[in-house]
Amino acid sequence: MATAPVLVLIDHTDDGAVRPAVRELLALAARFGSVHGVWVDPVAPGADALAELGAHGASQVHVVAPNGEHHLTPVVAEAIAVVVGSVAPRAVLLTNSFEHKEVAGVLGVRTGAGVVVDAAGLEDSDGTFVATKSVFAATWTTRCAIRTPLAVVAVKPNAAEVVATGQGPASVEVHAVDAEAATAAARGVELVERTERAPSGRPDLSSAQVVVVGGRGTDGDFGPVADLADVLGGAVGATRVATDEGWIDHEAQIGQTGVTVSPRLYIGAGVSGAVHHRGGMQSAGTIIAVNNDPEAPIFEIADLGIVGDLRTVLPAATQELRRLLG
Amino acid sequence: MRIVVCVKHVPDLMAERRLVDGHVDRDQGDGTLNELDENAVEAALVLAAEHEAEVVVLTVGPDDAVDAVRRGLQMGADRGVHVLDDALAGSDVFGTATVLAAAVRHVEEDGPVDLVLTGMASLDGLTSMLPAVLAAELGLPQLTLATELALTDGSVQVRRDLDHATEVLRAPLPALVSVTDQSNDPRYPAFAGIMAARKKPVEQLSLEDLGVDASFVGAQGSRTEVLDAAERPPRENRVLITDEGDAGARLAAYLVDHKLV
Ligand SMILES: Cc1cc2nc3c(=O)[nH]c(=O)nc-3n(C[C@H](O)[C@H](O)[C@H](O)COP(=O)(O)OP(=O)(O)OC[C@H]3O[C@@H](n4cnc5c(N)ncnc54)[C@H](O)[C@@H]3O)c2cc1C
Ligand SMILES: Nc1ncnc2c1ncn2[C@@H]1O[C@H](COP(=O)(O)O)[C@@H](O)[C@H]1O
Numbered sequence: 001m002a003t004a005p006v007l008v009l010i011d012h013t014d015d016g017a018v019r020p021a022v023r024e025l026l027a028l029a030a031r032f033g034s035v036h037g038v039w040v041d042p043v044a045p046g047a048d049a050l051a052e053l054g055a056h057g058a059s060q061v062h063v064v065a066p067n068g069e070h071h072l073t074p075v076v077a078e079a080i081a082v083v084v085g086s087v088a089p090r091a092v093l094l095t096n097s098f099e100h101k102e103v104a105g106v107l108g109v110r111t112g113a114g115v116v117v118d119a120a121g122l123e124d125s126d127g128t129f130v131a132t133k134s135v136f137a138a139t140w141t142t143r144c145a146i147r148t149p150l151a152v153v154a155v156k157p158n159a160a161e162v163v164a165t166g167q168g169p170a171s172v173e174v175h176a177v178d179a180e181a182a183t184a185a186a187r188g189v190e191l192v193e194r195t196e197r198a199p200s201g202r203p204d205l206s207s208a209q210v211v212v213v214g215g216r217g218t219d220g221d222f223g224p225v226a227d228l229a230d231v232l233g234g235a236v237g238a239t240r241v242a243t244d245e246g247w248i249d250h251e252a253q254i255g256q257t258g259v260t261v262s263p264r265l266y267i268g269a270g271v272s273g274a275v276h277h278r279g280g281m282q283s284a285g286t287i288i289a290v291n292n293d294p295e296a297p298i299f300e301i302a303d304l305g306i307v308g309d310l311r312t313v314l315p316a317a318t319q320e321l322r323r324l325l326g
Numbered sequence: 327m328r329i330v331v332c333v334k335h336v337p338d339l340m341a342e343r344r345l346v347d348g349h350v351d352r353d354q355g356d357g358t359l360n361e362l363d364e365n366a367v368e369a370a371l372v373l374a375a376e377h378e379a380e381v382v383v384l385t386v387g388p389d390d391a392v393d394a395v396r397r398g399l400q401m402g403a404d405r406g407v408h409v410l411d412d413a414l415a416g417s418d419v420f421g422t423a424t425v426l427a428a429a430v431r432h433v434e435e436d437g438p439v440d441l442v443l444t445g446m447a448s449l450d451g452l453t454s455m456l457p458a459v460l461a462a463e464l465g466l467p468q469l470t471l472a473t474e475l476a477l478t479d480g481s482v483q484v485r486r487d488l489d490h491a492t493e494v495l496r497a498p499l500p501a502l503v504s505v506t507d508q509s510n511d512p513r514y515p516a517f518a519g520i521m522a523a524r525k526k527p528v529e530q531l532s533l534e535d536l537g538v539d540a541s542f543v544g545a546q547g548s549r550t551e552v553l554d555a556a557e558r559p560p561r562e563n564r565v566l567i568t569d570e571g572d573a574g575a576r577l578a579a580y581l582v583d584h585k586l587v
Binding site (some may be wrong): 013014020028029071072073074092097098101102104105106108109110112113114115116117118130135139140142144145146147148186187188189190191192193195196197206210232250251256257259264265271276279284287288290294299301302303304305306307308309310312313314315316317318319320321324325 | 362400407410418419420423439447448449454455456458459461462464465467469470471483487488489490491492493494495496497498501506507510548549550551552553554555556557559561563564565566567568569573574575576577578579580581582584586587
């Protein structure tokens, strides 16, 4: 008997590009069985997307065009439930965005599955999925077993190393969602307007390997932060103070009410290290802090702490890195 | 009109938190109203003033959780409902949502509930799944992560800022809305509000009162089980230097030495 597949919800842009975090999910899923993608969109995936999904381990992609607004999370959950009913997977993996956590929850209601979100790792322990989570601003690590036959897990960025399998394009299977079921799933919600943000030219913040963050200490000038991010090929993040001040867009906010990041390298400049901010970054591999106050709490968690003025330290570091990497 | 606001009592974020047997140690003293639920209470109070609504603050949790309800009442809500039962310990999001849904239906016995409001996440567990799960349980339209919220002619419209997009959603009432910390600035209870709250009623309910089967909730009803919990070891080999003109170069060298570039 072939083992049951693992489904991965394929997060993609409105114009059909697969978002980078999906590759990690595919690599993680491949540890547990054959990997099937789920593509929820009235527009089927293009050849590029199918090639990329195939090359990262998905043998099949289930395309579901719900007869309803495919951006509404309950409708996405209904679409996945249709595929779950058809292929009886062991698990469904999703990215850890606020929207996909909701999809995970509604899918749990719909299918009776056990759900874990914010998972930093996932293992198969004698047929039971066990997820690792860090809680309380990443000061504690818990292991959580999913007792139901179907496991639904939203996985944080950088939980698995991307693997290029070299397989050919994924094959496509099309599923239909009953129009009545899709309408019922939306429960009367109408999407009046949706504007997708244009890509920034920098890596996606939530899945970036390197994140350089500016706080109140930048005093509104993100130039030195952006320059350092660019020389490192990283993304730019911010504290809530910086986004509230309007120095940078709200989607750059890292923390408990913003984006959660777990990059290999986090550099915070003019960031005090408030508990709300730590909640979104403390699981980073290496933490570097530049702050002119030797008492700043961020130094308690920094691998390298530099007491100094970011307006001189950052440009000097950028210049030196340009020279070294030049 | 009637608005139910779901609030959670969480350990104080600033206090050191511990896990005992996989669950948050609630005996550590000072808990508070989940800060993000203050935004939900605030949103309810603003709407109530505009539309003459009754505001009911609802929580599911142990004894102390009543403090979260009290805080809501001090801010200006009219009455509270506290679901308290030993069988609830260890509930997962589905168990909690089942109980909250039963409690909302209980409030409906006094007259229709037009809006259920929640915060965006609880700062202890931070799953942010509850609003969507509760909406599904109640069969209500879900409009989550609202940064702006307006009620007009029996419908609710919200604006939401997501990771990759901005959306405007609309739905007929009754509906469930979760609000973000960007949606408003919660008021601080005035002395008069604190005094008035003492006289406001808080109804205490058990699972039996709500007709909820205890086997669906608590640790035994949970679909997931915490196997173990460990405090993360502190980071080792931490270095703190003071800039003497060479810190930029030392930062660069650190990255090179640690193979981070
Ligand atoms: C419910 C709630 C949710 C929240 N969610 C979030 C969240 O998701 N993310 C978040 O970030 N915050 C969040 N906050 C806010 C959080 O509590 C802090 O207020 C915020 O993180 C502080 O931002 P900051 O570090 O930029 O500013 P500050 O705390 O003011 O720190 C600025 C730092 O810059 C240093 N500095 C000043 N000048 C220089 C210089 N020239 N060179 C070097 N260093 C300098 C100072 O010494 C100071 O340490 C939340 C708050 C609440 C109540
Ligand atoms: N036990 C509870 N009682 C009442 N409301 C809750 C409870 N748990 C969560 N909520 C609500 O659900 C929101 C999201 O919580 P969570 O899904 O736990 O992150 C919170 O902001 C509260 O409004």
